[in-house]
Amino acid sequence: MTHTLHRTGDTSSLKKDYVVLVMSCRGFNDAGATPKLVEALKIMAGFNPINMGDMKTGSIWTRDYNFESIVKKATDTSIFHGVYREIETVKKVVKALKEADLGMSVVVSGLYDEVSSAVQEVGLRPHTVMTSLGIWGKTELLPKQSEVLDIMTMCGHGMISRNLVTKLANDVKLGRISSDEAARTIAKCCTCGIFNVERAKVLIDSLAGR
Amino acid sequence: MMKEKKANIDQKKCVECWVCYKIFQCPVDAMRPAELVFPRDLMWNFAVPTKDWATTRMAGRGTEEVKTNEVTGRLGYGEVALALDFGRPGISTLFEDVEKVFMALVMLGVMFEKENPLTGLFDESTGRLKDERLREVRVLQPIIECKFKINQLENTLNTLKDVSGKINTVISVGLASRVRVDGTIPIFNILDRMGIPYKPNMKINLGLGRPKAPERVHEKMRL
Numbered sequence: 001m002t003h004t005l006h007r008t009g010d011t012s013s014l015k016k017d018y019v020v021l022v023m024s025c026r027g028f029n030d031a032g033a034t035p036k037l038v039e040a041l042k043i044m045a046g047f048n049p050i051n052m053g054d055m056k057t058g059s060i061w062t063r064d065y066n067f068e069s070i071v072k073k074a075t076d077t078s079i080f081h082g083v084y085r086e087i088e089t090v091k092k093v094v095k096a097l098k099e100a101d102l103g104m105s106v107v108v109s110g111l112y113d114e115v116s117s118a119v120q121e122v123g124l125r126p127h128t129v130m131t132s133l134g135i136w137g138k139t140e141l142l143p144k145q146s147e148v149l150d151i152m153t154m155c156g157h158g159m160i161s162r163n164l165v166t167k168l169a170n171d172v173k174l175g176r177i178s179s180d181e182a183a184r185t186i187a188k189c190c191t192c193g194i195f196n197v198e199r200a201k202v203l204i205d206s207l208a209g210r
Numbered sequence: 211m212m213k214e215k216k217a218n219i220d221q222k223k224c225v226e227c228w229v230c231y232k233i234f235q236c237p238v239d240a241m242r243p244a245e246l247v248f249p250r251d252l253m254w255n256f257a258v259p260t261k262d263w264a265t266t267r268m269a270g271r272g273t274e275e276v277k278t279n280e281v282t283g284r285l286g287y288g289e290v291a292l293a294l295d296f297g298r299p300g301i302s303t304l305f306e307d308v309e310k311v312f313m314a315l316v317m318l319g320v321m322f323e324k325e326n327p328l329t330g331l332f333d334e335s336t337g338r339l340k341d342e343r344l345r346e347v348r349v350l351q352p353i354i355e356c357k358f359k360i361n362q363l364e365n366t367l368n369t370l371k372d373v374s375g376k377i378n379t380v381i382s383v384g385l386a387s388r389v390r391v392d393g394t395i396p397i398f399n400i401l402d403r404m405g406i407p408y409k410p411n412m413k414i415n416l417g418l419g420r421p422k423a424p425e426r427v428h429e430k431m432r433l
């Protein structure tokens with residue numbers, strides 16, 4: 001589960017891309033964790049995330065699914081995510097989660113310097129980090145356009161096809177659909193709800209030459 | 211590909227992610243999944259992130275790794291962990307490429323994560339696949355997870371750099387470490403010295419989970 005790591009992009013784009021994850025720990029505190037996880041989910045929902053989801057069931061963009069469905073299908077081992085565009089919002093979410101004192105693990109993925117400063121302001125400090133050393137091996141196999149890679153890597157489970165991104169960007173270029181529609185379509189592929197739809201719109205517009 | 215005037219999914223390229231079936235459901239039911247018999251059942255497990263593995267009772271391709279480290283204590287001071295996502299992003303991999311890297315890591319004496327569903331497919335004494343038939347099987351994104359002492363980091367990354375030049379896919383390389391009490395992260399000095407770049411966006415565990423794992427005080431003091 002390294003799914004929130006390895007998001008590519010330049011710093012200005014990544015400054016609008018933060019994922020907050022809440023989960024229980026199997027064998028340690030998962031028994032009876034459902035209400036705590038649901039409370040965490042509701043806290044995250046209170047700060048207007050641009051995406052939310054449970055890795056095990058689906059996101060707010062999943063077909064025939066919504067926030068109520070995510071709550072209804074919550075289990076002791078749900079892995080909840082909320083995606084935010086501003087570090088100030090992340091700070092408020094983390095502060096609220098800390099004050100709720102749920103005993104669940106909270107992980108924030110985003111620019112380290114920004115996240116580290118923000119959480120210290122609410123009396124926390126990073127415990128453990130995982131950093132990306134990038135992509136090694138036969139990198140010539142990767143998409144040539146950085147925007148395509150930036151969109152694909154917003155689903156760490158590899159559910160977003162480069163061909164889908166390219167096709168939809170072309171549809172936007174031809175005026176068949178809007179970048180908003182394209183981003184929403186791609187978001188359906190990411191079950192976890194960590195796909196940043198707003199960031200994707202900007203990248204799709206760039207691909208479409210807009 | 212076309213077969214008897216019908217479009218068919220190329221089974222050699224399909225990795226059973228089921229995005230086309232589950233997410234985009236064909237309105238006239240023209241797309242149907244293949245029967246999940248070996249090795250396609252294994253491929254499906256390595257592609258669909260929502261389903262628990264029968265062996266580990268966990269969803270996804272890896273483990274909780276550092277996300278719950280404050281509770282499990284699986285990664286202590288003085289240790290580092292590697293998470294190698296093969297075929298990510300969107301390339302996929304043959305198991306034979308995973309085997310090449312697994313064998314190289316075995317030689318270094320790293321400790322493989324037992325709960326990772328990939329680990330059980332390999333003989334940890336040789337690094338070879340237990341079932342040779344798997345070598346030609348294509349999967350979307352398996353993850354090698356292992357940990358070792360920080361003084362092995364340079365050698366391990368040099369080995370990884372060497373073997374990653376011999377595979378026909380890509381690896382997204384993740385490296386995890388505890389953050390020291392003074393806020394410093396010891397792996398960065400080593401990476402800087404080696405000239406290995408790392409991304410500014412990271413995955414950061416805030417230490418809010420309980421019960422807390424006991425700290426290994428002697429290691430903490432030494433650092």
